[in-house]
Structure formats: C-alpha cells, structure tokens
Amino acid sequence: MTDLSSHVHDAARRSRSAATTLRSVPRATKDAALHAMADAVVERRDEILAANALDVDGARAAGTSDHIIDRLRLDADRISQMADGTREVAALADPVGEVVRGSTLANGLLVRQLRVPIGVVGMIYEGRPNVTADAAAICLKAGNAVLLRGSGSAGRSNAAIAEILRDAVASVGLPADAVQALDASDRSSATALMRARGLVDLVIPRGGAGLIQTVVTQSQVPVIETGTGNVHVYVDADADLDMALEIVLNSKTQRTSVCNAAESVLVHKAVADELLPRLVPALRARDVTIHGDAAFAAHDEAVVAATEEDWETEYLSLDLAARVVDSFGDAVEHIRRYSSGHTEAIVTRSLATAQRFTEAVDAAAVMVNASTRFTDGGELGMGAEIGISTQKLHARGPMGLTEMTTTTYVVTGDGHVR
Known part of the structure; x- marks a missing residue:
C-alpha cells in the first residue's frame, strides 16, 4: 500500500469512529453543528475566496474551459447560498429513527423498519467546491461521516472549506473527523477511497461522464451513480x-x-x-x-x-x-x-x-x-443536495437527507422463540 493509500485508509478509520458517535447524536446537537458550519462559512468567507482565487487562476493558466471555471468559481453570493443551504438542512426533519413501516404480527411480535445512518460516505467530485459544504451538511444531519475527495483544480478551495467546517463541528462537541477532505493532488487517493471496502460504506461520484464511469466500474465499495444530464x-x-x-x-x-x-x-x-x-x-x-x-x-x-x-x-x-x-x-x-x-x-x-x-x-x-x-434539491425543498441519482436502486433524483439513510428492522418480542 502506498503512503497516500495508507493515509486515505487511516482517514476512513477516523471517519468510522466519528460515524459511530454520530449514530446516536440527537437532532438538536446536529442542528447546532449545522448552524455553526453555516455561520463559520460566512464569517471566514475571505479565507475561502482567497483559496478559490488561486484555484481559478490555476484553472485559467491550464486552459480550462469557461463552463468548468464557472463551476469552480466562488463569490460572496455563492458562499451565502452555501450557508443558506446548510441552514435549510438544519430546518428539515431528522430522518434518523423515522418508522418507515411497522406492524404487530399474529404471534405478537412487534416489527418496525427504522431509518438509520449509512455510516461512512465517500464523495468523489469535480470542480464545484460548494459540493464540499452541501455534502458535509447532508451527511452530518443524516448521522453519517463524510470523506471528501474533490478535484485537484479545486484543491485549495475544498481544503479551506473543509477545515472551516471541521472547526465548526468540533465547536459543538462533535468529532471533527465527521468531515474530512482527502488529498486531491494524486489520483491514487480516489483509487484508495474506492477500494476501502469495509471502511467506507458508500461512494458517490459527482462530475462528468468519465469520472462517473470510472467510479462505477472500478469501485469495490457500493456506488450511487449520479448521471450526466442529456x-x-x-x-x-x-x-x-x-x-x-x-x-x-x-x-x-x-x-x-x-x-x-x-x-x-x-x-x-x-x-x-x-x-x-x-x-x-x-x-x-x-x-x-x-x-x-x-x-x-x-x-x-x-x-x-x-x-x-x-x-x-x-x-x-x-x-x-x-x-x-x-x-x-x-x-x-x-x-x-x-x-x-x-x-x-x-x-x-x-x-x-x-x-x-x-x-x-x-x-x-x-x-x-x-x-x-x-431538478435540484434546494428547489424541491430538500435544502442542499448531495447529487442527482440517475440509477434506480435505493435513491433516484435529487438526493437529500432521506436518501442518505438506510434501514434496520427492529423486532420486539416477549420471549418469542421459533
């Protein structure tokens, strides 16, 4: 295992520890973290804009097309939108613990299907540093830890945003490792994330067709496919x-x-x-x-x-x-x-x-x-979104809080034996 792969897997282990804590955190604490994240993004806006300016300058120097630079560029308004999206997520109902269905069987067993966090979610995405904040907010509210592997072109922006979010999360007593940004300077970090089966529960690619196809075909971790938009x-x-x-x-x-x-x-x-x-x-x-x-x-x-x-x-x-x-x-x-x-x-x-x-x-x-x-999570009342799924299993369309949960069957008896 290369040093970078080892670093990714160590980060995944810290994420798993954070996810264990998040499973039982009450809504009030998660919402406090989200509000702290939103406030911090606005208060430390100049740090984000300075980092983003370096990324945009680098993209221009590399001959990057205008539409990619548009996705990469942040300004005061887009940062405010990031913060607003995080606050909107805080205002939404917590899906964790929701009873999807339940019944009492003829033999007296009480059966309930409950929403629970997925665990550790890995994001592999291109450009658009706002995804860093959106993904962190949605994952945390749904009780998940998130590993963020953005593109090298947005590396400074993503690192700055993630560090600000980590400080905010820690300020309310939650583990900072609930949000981690991975080194994007080398492609091997994405490969290591895709191969972290057993440490990472789900990988979501978000970007162009090439990125999505690579993750879908090479990942050893389950994938939710976010598709291109023809x-x-x-x-x-x-x-x-x-x-x-x-x-x-x-x-x-x-x-x-x-x-x-x-x-x-x-x-x-x-x-x-x-x-x-x-x-x-x-x-x-x-x-x-x-x-x-x-x-x-x-x-x-x-x-x-x-x-x-x-x-x-x-x-x-x-x-x-x-x-x-x-x-x-x-x-x-x-x-x-x-x-x-x-x-x-x-x-x-x-x-x-x-x-x-x-x-x-x-x-x-x-x-x-x-x-x-x-077709956008915010426009459809979900707050921020983590991506738009074009597959048909588990999640389809804009993915918000509900889509970042799975379910557990809780069966309660009174000495029942089969």
Missing part, C-alpha cells in the same frame, strides 16, 4: 407558446454548466411554423449556438447542421440540439434513445398528453410546464 424539452402540439419560449430559454440559458440545463429541444410540427420564428432569434440573442435540423436552419443561417453526436451530447455550454418532430410518439422515441435519464420536460396544455409523457418517459425527474432547472 436533458430534453419537448414542446407539444397543444403547448402555450409564450410559456414554451420562456421554459426553453430558462432551461438552456439560466445556467449552462449544470446537469439540469437543457441540451435538446424538440418541437411538434403543428406549432413549429409559429414558434420557430420566435424561438430561434431568442436563442441567438442569448448567444446560443443551435445545432438544428432543416426546419431550424431555415430561420437563421448561423444554425449548425445537427449530427448524431449532437443528439448524444451533454454540452454544458451555450449549445443546443434542436429538431422538429412529426408526433408525440416521435418525441418520446427520440428521448428514449438519447436521454441520460436525468430530467425530461414537456410543455403542453393537454392533461392527457402530460400524463402520457410522464408515463412514457423514464427519467429521474419529469417536468410538466416547468423549467428543467428545477
């Missing part, structure tokens, strides 16, 4: 076109570097002649490059001819694949073929069509007459 907006024949225009623009341009941003728009042919003369200029006015079919190209010579690769691409930029479809069925078939199972949206005034869409489309989140940007 997200579609379908404008139906019965759509309110004013609404459709606003939803497409918001889904695509409100923030482009996130997984819930739209990457394709499908327009029913029945409304194409009326919508496209408005939609194409509106997108171009916001500097969107449209990769479209002939119908879209007819409205602007700057439209790039769409290829098979465009339908498959999560751009994370001001690019949008676009086509006109002949029918509802064609739209659903297109989505089934190219969707990553993250978020899909329909704009329609028909309740029947909306229901058909929600039944036919297989995704973690389906939006009806709403922007795809609402």
Whole structure:
C-alpha cells in the first residue's frame, strides 16, 4: 500500500469512529453543528475566496474551459447560498429513527423498519467546491461521516472549506473527523477511497461522464451513480407558446454548466411554423449556438447542421440540439434513445398528453410546464443536495437527507422463540 493509500485508509478509520458517535447524536446537537458550519462559512468567507482565487487562476493558466471555471468559481453570493443551504438542512426533519413501516404480527411480535445512518460516505467530485459544504451538511444531519475527495483544480478551495467546517463541528462537541477532505493532488487517493471496502460504506461520484464511469466500474465499495444530464424539452402540439419560449430559454440559458440545463429541444410540427420564428432569434440573442435540423436552419443561417453526436451530447455550454418532430410518439422515441435519464420536460396544455409523457418517459425527474432547472434539491425543498441519482436502486433524483439513510428492522418480542 502506498503512503497516500495508507493515509486515505487511516482517514476512513477516523471517519468510522466519528460515524459511530454520530449514530446516536440527537437532532438538536446536529442542528447546532449545522448552524455553526453555516455561520463559520460566512464569517471566514475571505479565507475561502482567497483559496478559490488561486484555484481559478490555476484553472485559467491550464486552459480550462469557461463552463468548468464557472463551476469552480466562488463569490460572496455563492458562499451565502452555501450557508443558506446548510441552514435549510438544519430546518428539515431528522430522518434518523423515522418508522418507515411497522406492524404487530399474529404471534405478537412487534416489527418496525427504522431509518438509520449509512455510516461512512465517500464523495468523489469535480470542480464545484460548494459540493464540499452541501455534502458535509447532508451527511452530518443524516448521522453519517463524510470523506471528501474533490478535484485537484479545486484543491485549495475544498481544503479551506473543509477545515472551516471541521472547526465548526468540533465547536459543538462533535468529532471533527465527521468531515474530512482527502488529498486531491494524486489520483491514487480516489483509487484508495474506492477500494476501502469495509471502511467506507458508500461512494458517490459527482462530475462528468468519465469520472462517473470510472467510479462505477472500478469501485469495490457500493456506488450511487449520479448521471450526466442529456436533458430534453419537448414542446407539444397543444403547448402555450409564450410559456414554451420562456421554459426553453430558462432551461438552456439560466445556467449552462449544470446537469439540469437543457441540451435538446424538440418541437411538434403543428406549432413549429409559429414558434420557430420566435424561438430561434431568442436563442441567438442569448448567444446560443443551435445545432438544428432543416426546419431550424431555415430561420437563421448561423444554425449548425445537427449530427448524431449532437443528439448524444451533454454540452454544458451555450449549445443546443434542436429538431422538429412529426408526433408525440416521435418525441418520446427520440428521448428514449438519447436521454441520460436525468430530467425530461414537456410543455403542453393537454392533461392527457402530460400524463402520457410522464408515463412514457423514464427519467429521474419529469417536468410538466416547468423549467428543467428545477431538478435540484434546494428547489424541491430538500435544502442542499448531495447529487442527482440517475440509477434506480435505493435513491433516484435529487438526493437529500432521506436518501442518505438506510434501514434496520427492529423486532420486539416477549420471549418469542421459533
């Protein structure tokens, strides 16, 4: 075992000890820790911003693309949002101890299924140092210790945030090792985390397709897969076109570097002649490059001819694949073929069509007459989120407190024997 691998496994052992303590900590103490974390992030904002500036400068010098730098960059507002998200988690009900179901059997045995912490959660993530605070808050409230392995590009930011959070946790008498940031200077630390079976209970990757695929295929620790977002907006024949225009623009341009941003728009042919003369200029006015079919190209010579690769691409930029479809069925078939199972949206005034869409489309989140940007734990009332799961086991969609618990069956008898 290399020195770095040994360091990771030692950290995992400290996390396991902290997790043992957290299992029985009452809500009031956990909430006090969360409020201390939120306050500390704001009070020590200058430390975080100084570290982040170094990371951003390093990313620019390395030729990192603008959308990645956008994910990496912190400012006073984003730090305030981190703190607000932590306070929102504190305000949520504690899932630990919740009775999922219970009954008394015919023989008198009392059976209860209770929510309990998972234990030690490992996070492997790219860019976005706000994930450090979000993951720490959610894991701690759910009674888990967290091992944070961010990307090297955000190494200074993550280390600064984690140290501030550790001090806050310790200030209320909880073990600082409930939150630990791992060295991100070498890829072997991520490998060691993925191989820490028996020390780490769950690994969650959050980032690009390459990172997620690597963790899913190489981890010896159970994984919750957070997927890429090849997200579609379908404008139906019965759509309110004013609404459709606003939803497409918001889904695509409100923030482009996130997984819930739209990457394709499908327009029913029945409304194409009326919508496209408005939609194409509106997108171009916001500097969107449209990769479209002939119908879209007819409205602007700057439209790039769409290829098979465009339908498959999560751009994370001001690019949008676009086509006109002949029918509802064609739209659903297109989505089934190219969707990553993250978020899909329909704009329609028909309740029947909306229901058909929600039944036919297989995704973690389906939006009806709403922007795809609402697939977000904070927007859906979960406080912060630890990621958006696109798998189907245990957790799917935005993962909040409940998704960071497992269950235990508690069976109570009175001398019962079988």
